[in-house]
Amino acid sequence: TILESTFKLASEQIELFETEGYLAIDALTTPEDVALLRESYDRIFRERAGREEGNQFDLGGTDEEGTEAVLPQIMDPARYAPEMNDSLLLVNANVLARQILGDDVQCSFYHAIFKPARTGATAPWHQDAAYGASTHFYNAISIWVPLQEATIENGCMQFAPCSHQWDVLTHQSINNNPHIHGLELHPREMDMVKDPVACP
Secondary structure (H helix, E strand, C coil), X not given: CCCCCCCCCCHHHHHHHHHHCCCCCCCCCCHHHHHHHHHHHXXXXXXXXXXXXXXXXXXXXXXXXXXXXXXXEEEXXXXXXXXXXXXXXXXXXXXXXXXXXXXXXXXXXXXXXXXXXXXXXXXXXXXXXXXXXXXXXXXXXXXXXXXXXXXXCCCCEEEXXXXXXXXXXXXXXXXXXXXXXXXXXXHHHHHHCCCCEEEC
């Protein structure tokens, strides 16, 4: 069955996104859809899907075999859980993205991150564009979807207002450790992060 979208941005939301560079949405899909996605998500992390191909690795640690990952990530999670592509979330995400970027847009499940309770690493300040090729301009947005309540206490997303207007700043490996995949803003760039906004 082809699912009908249940979501549409209001003009004020689009204006806020264009001005501030971020937008917090209470619900992009239904609780039932989140529960189905959570089942797929839990399964692929339990199975360590993609590990052999290099698509499952520790974003925040050194990724050594036998050590507990502090920020495990799976690239292209729908490759290992194709049912994700039938979700209402993906239908609604496409509607949202097209409202912001125009009709020639296609959303995908780019990656899934697992943040272990109490032992997981904090995602440091970074620009998503720093992970792309510096020679390309990407007409893209990231849509982060927590599969449980995201609060200030448990680490909701935070944004630096108007940072979408910046160039891609200098980044380094987390803790300046070349064995770590994840990126963080270089310490000399941190004064750019002023008045961050938490989005529970």
